[in-house]
Amino acid sequence: MKFLKQNKYFFLLRIALGISIIAIGYLTTMFYFQMKDLDSSFQSIENINATQNELDELFSILKEDEIKLSNLIIADDVAISKGIFNREEASEKIKNLEQLSANNRFLHQSILKLASFIEKKYTLFDEIMASSKAIPYDENTFTEKLFENKRFNHSLYKFIEDDVQPNINGIKLHDSNYPEKIATTRKTVFILALVSIVIFLLSYSKMNDNLLYLKKINNDLKLLNDTFNSAEKIAGFGYWKIDLSTNAYTFSDNLYRLLEEDPKKFKPNWENFNKYIHPEDYEYVIKTNKESIDNQIPTSMLFRYILPSGVLKYVISTANFRTNDKGQNIKIGVIHDVTEQFKKTFELEENNKRLIAINAELESFNNIVSHDLQEPLRKIQMFISRIEANDLSVISEASQGYFSKIKVSANRMQHLMIDLVNYSRTIKSDKIFVEINLNAILQEILEELQPTIEETKAKIAIDELPNVLGTKFQIQQLFINLISNSLKYTKPNTTPEIKITTDDFFADNLEDSINEKSDKIITNKTYFKIIISDNGIGFKQEYSEKIFQLFRRLETEMSYTGTGLGLAICKKIIENHNGFIKAQGNPGIGATFIIYLPKSL
Template identity: 75%
Template sequence: MKFLKQNKYVFFLRIALGISIIAIGYLTTMFYFQMKDLDSSFQSIENSNATQNELDHLFSILKEDEIKLSNLIIAEDIAFSKGIFSREEALSKIDRLKQLSFVHRFLHESILQLEVLIDKKYTLFQEIVVLSRKSSASEETFTEKLYENKRFNVELYSFLENELRPIIRGIQLHDSNYPEKISDTRKTVFILAIVSILIFLLSYSKMNDNLLILKKVNDDLRLLNETFNNAEKIAGFGYWKVNLKTNNYTFSDNFYRLLEEEKQHFHPSFENIIKYIHPDDHEYVAKTYQNSIESHIPTSILYRYILPSGVLKYVILTANFRTNNKGESIKIGVIHDVTEQFKKTFELEENNKKLIAINAELESFNNIASHDLQEPLRKIQMFISRIEANDLEAISESGKGYFDKIKLSANRMQNLMIDLVNYSRTIKSDKVFIKINLNEILKDVIDELAVNVQETKAKISIDELPEIFGTKFQIQQLFVNLISNSLKYTKPSVIPEIQISWVDSFMDNLKEAVNDASDKIISDKDYYKIIVSDNGIGFNQEYSHRIFQLFRRLETEITYTGTGLGLAICKKIIENHNGYIKAEGTLNVGAKFIIYLPKTL
């Protein structure tokens, strides 16, 4: 009788095992197709995001080329127009977009239309440049071509907003159920795990010798948990959960580590966590958390922690609501350490601000030195020359005085525009550094200023100077401006003496430098130190920073001619070369300009 009961038990046990195995087979197959579907959706989302990014990059290239075209036209620098546009880069973006959109027929057709528009866009660029070069081209034709370019911009951006972006948004909307698919897959995995555990339990009740297999499975699960903990450390995230019915919190080990605490260092609770949050974020985090609990709204916020060591850490918290098997509502959240990403983003924003400021300066200078300003000046100088050659004797003595002032003002205006163009070029020039022999540069500079040197009978002494890395024409412009400055601001009846020297051993504080290097110490290990000094009129040391500002000429406005741009150009050149410059002066004794240039790129 006992034997029959045992056989009956084994029979039902085998039936249960068979049903469980069939269920596992079914769930495994279901899981496979769900993962395949998830992979397809993920690839589609990835392609959509990549397409969006490539489109943004493409239109960024077009905007940059528009700016380049404007700069070429404004500055009349057409000689440098060859190869300046990024047509090849734009076409490479189009090729990438065609690859990404190949599986979406409507998107692919739109990309092909965009390729035609881009090709037409660069054709317009080239036609505008060609018209700019032709002296015979009428202003009306050139203006019409510019308006055609402007109208085409409207068409191009309209195509982007009304054709391309709606298609991409449609693809993304089509894949918006991706989280639901993940949720379904999780449920499948959960059910699969439950059924597997059932089989293990049934097997254990049938055969005690299967305990070794069960131990191995437990070891694998332990390894998986350790792997998850290691993944938390590497990825810089930690998770937490709270049972809204019991108000019991659970924190992962890495959650404590992110707070620089040992695991289980304090009892898991919101009150204990709020102590680590930055005081300025207390109210915001507490209010957001409370609103989320009351309304069951998912949470995604950025806030700061102050760790016990005093370190400030930026984290993103993402949380959502789930229901456990008891029907209790649970909020599960993940915090992700984004401190490094935040710092990089901040640095990028600062760099963008600097870029905007530089572009604003360029725009200002280019407007001043534009064609509309130069053309009237050329006509004024032409008429001055004709009057001086043919009708000067017919003018009264007072009229001649006025005429001389007109001529002087016109020449000063021309010098101002030349300096403005030079300053503009120092801002927008590419940093292509080569090895430069400063001795050869100074020889060319002295030859360029030979007339001024002879007129003033100046004595110029130059030490043997080192080789540096830099842009040749900018370094030459630097010394032309500095030496010209010394030749200009001389004392009456005193022969100018200019000394250019190289200090090979030093350790200086850059507190007085104009490049924002307060209290920075540099030495001959990393920098060359070159000094340009003179015995001219000098200046009060309190004005040492002002002389490098645009159009700043201190108290010498009437006695000495100049535009006030020479030293501003010097400052910009030094900044382009990652160096520093400072001025030292004594009124009626002389001035000294100290230059620090890096020894390596």
């Protein structure tokens, strides 16, 4: 955008320059013609002055000759009459006058006429002279000639006065505006100088601006270049450029550094760079590069190179084609050192493989626990039940006591194993959520727990429950554990009462409603809130977090058996479902468990 503006600006500058040149040219031409005009005025003034001079001199000559004529007549000196008049000088003057007046047509004509007058005058002189010396002398003719001379003189002067002099005066008058012309010329010169100065000043200021601007751009570019260079250094990449038309290479400084060489250490070209490529990758890189240049396709490849120190580096080289402003095809590439990332990725992959293996082992361990360990236990229990049914009465009382302890221990072990398997199943569970009808689930659970419910004569009240999203066996496990807990930790001589109620819930109010610090809050999510409360032995509120810990059992009387896994499994299941579980206890009054399950995933 800035450059576009700059272009427009240069265009305007060019127009201004053109206009200035035209203006100066015009003024200079004008000045030239004015000078020429002045020059010719000066010439004609000089001419007229000379003409006047010549004319005056001509009259002096004529006057002198007139006097000579009078003297001759009086002296009657005929002998000296021949060649006494300054006829040649007069002709000379006429000739000069003709030349001087050559530029003025009117004056020239007057001069030509004057010439004929002068010719006639000298003819008259000659005739007077001849008549004065005529033999026989004729008084009348002579007098006649003298009169004629007098008349002729009169007409000659009249002619000069009326014709020649006005012409000369005219020219003088014509050139009398000479000072005016000089003033005009002075003005022109002044304007010319002024315009030149203005243009010069404008140009200078503009040029100065441009220089400053260029300097600024230059600084910016330098800064950008510096930034780019340090960015290159920090990010661990280097770039290269090939002008495909000239095959000229450019390597950035950091490209050398990536190769552990000083910048500009070697001539930037393909051969020098290739020396660093790992021999196993060499062919691949060369081939890919050739194909890229042949088909003008961008490249992106991962390869290794070996530094002079012997260190192995992994780099990603990406390159693409561009056309520069001269229309030359250039290929620009970036080489990025990804050794660290590559090593980390490699480590991660290794760890992943190990994790998968561990998981598989864990799964087989699960299978062992759930099947292979339960199998002998089940048989032990089976034998116990057989002895119990047939032969218990025939052994000693002490042995009967031991036998009963064997049975309790075997049962406890069975529960522990079942819980362990359940817990491990919640850990590795695949999160495939389906819509689950809680009412149906609870119905199934009640059927399953029917014997215990009958035994404890518990009253269970269940609200109409919503459909939730979840993994069925986990949700089932969750409610089995919670209801079993309520059925287990009952107060003696009290009818157990269990209530399951529901409520909608928006996470914004979560803090307030549970009145304690929550470890995770997902706001703007609506939750199903399901409350399971009982009137059992309860617990102290300070244990409300601890009871969810693995193998954590609260100090209760030994009559309450448990594995310490049930609530840990519940918490795990709820976490798997992105929900929360909270416990509220009141010793001797009851326990309440609140489940928050998100309405949507």
